[in-house]
Amino acid sequence: MGIFIVLEGIDGAGKSTQAKLLAKWFEKRGYEVVLTKEPTDTAFGKLIRRLVLTGGREGIIDGAKISHEAEALLFAADRAEHVKKLIEPSLKAGKVVISDRYFYSSLAYQWARGLDLEWLINLNKFAIRPELVILLDLPVKESMKRINGRKLKSEFDKIAELQKKVRENYLKLVEMFPEMKIVNALASIEDVHNDIVALVEHEILSKKE
Numbered sequence: 001m002g003i004f005i006v007l008e009g010i011d012g013a014g015k016s017t018q019a020k021l022l023a024k025w026f027e028k029r030g031y032e033v034v035l036t037k038e039p040t041d042t043a044f045g046k047l048i049r050r051l052v053l054t055g056g057r058e059g060i061i062d063g064a065k066i067s068h069e070a071e072a073l074l075f076a077a078d079r080a081e082h083v084k085k086l087i088e089p090s091l092k093a094g095k096v097v098i099s100d101r102y103f104y105s106s107l108a109y110q111w112a113r114g115l116d117l118e119w120l121i122n123l124n125k126f127a128i129r130p131e132l133v134i135l136l137d138l139p140v141k142e143s144m145k146r147i148n149g150r151k152l153k154s155e156f157d158k159i160a161e162l163q164k165k166v167r168e169n170y171l172k173l174v175e176m177f178p179e180m181k182i183v184n185a186l187a188s189i190e191d192v193h194n195d196i197v198a199l200v201e202h203e204i205l206s207k208k209e
């Protein structure tokens with residue numbers, strides 16, 4: 001069996017930056033690495049980007065936003081394909097799988113949208129648990145500085161409010177999922193990388209030897 005690691009955190013926390021660095025770290029040590037993300041680049045992920053992430057203004061009758069329940073189901077459908085077609089086969093082949101977001105994102109974000117946490121946990125029960133989930137934690141103010149320019153100014157305050165709730169949710173999830181470990185994402189890219197490597201060595205590699 002391979003090694004399954006997930007990076008989580010609010011938008012702009014540094015997940016994709018750190019996922020790439022961690023993939024390189026493993027490759028240098030001779031591991032075969034699959035670097036992946038959610039929402040995926042498959043037809044399901046594309047549907048999510050069109051219906052959810054654009055505010056659902058295209059492709060929906062009357063231009064209404066899709067319900068939060070439908071949103072959660074779409075993320076779960078995308079994840080089911082991800083798990084069955086990519087993650088499980090890669091782990092069986094002994095590879096290191098690093099995913100930028102996984103079901104913890106559904107718990108943190110869709111819970112912040114008002115859905116019931118137990119319902120979300122049950123919906124995602126099919127998703128195999130990773131050995132390690134790195135939660136890149138930082139204040140919303142800092143993450144917004146990093147992604148400023150990615151979003152319209154008029155959306156800024158609304159986004160910041162949701163991100164605050166999402167950050168709090170992630171910190172609550174750490175109490176429920178022992179595989180989740182917090183890393184201070186305010187530090188430099190290099191320091192954050194070193195903290196992640198230390199966790200990988202302590203939580204995974206030392207236990208496999």
Ligand SMILES: Nc1ncnc2c1ncn2[C@@H]1O[C@H](COP(=O)(O)OP(=O)(O)O)[C@@H](O)[C@H]1O
Nearest residue numbers: 010011012013014015016017018146187188189
């Ligand atoms: N530790 C860091 N300190 C300062 N800027 C960072 C740090 N890590 C990432 N960034 C920058 O912040 C932005 C968001 O990073 P990114 O990795 O895309 O975050 P995410 O994938 O979590 O949305 C990018 O412009 C990136 O270069």
Ligand SMILES: Cc1cn([C@H]2C[C@H](O)[C@@H](COP(=O)(O)OP(=O)(O)O)O2)c(=O)[nH]c1=O
Nearest residue numbers: 011012038039075101102103105106109110
């Ligand atoms: C995987 C997942 C993502 N999301 C959200 C988190 C992000 O705001 C968005 C992903 O958008 P994307 O642009 O792919 O990533 P990012 O903004 O992190 O660079 O989807 C959920 O609400 N639920 C989920 O289950």
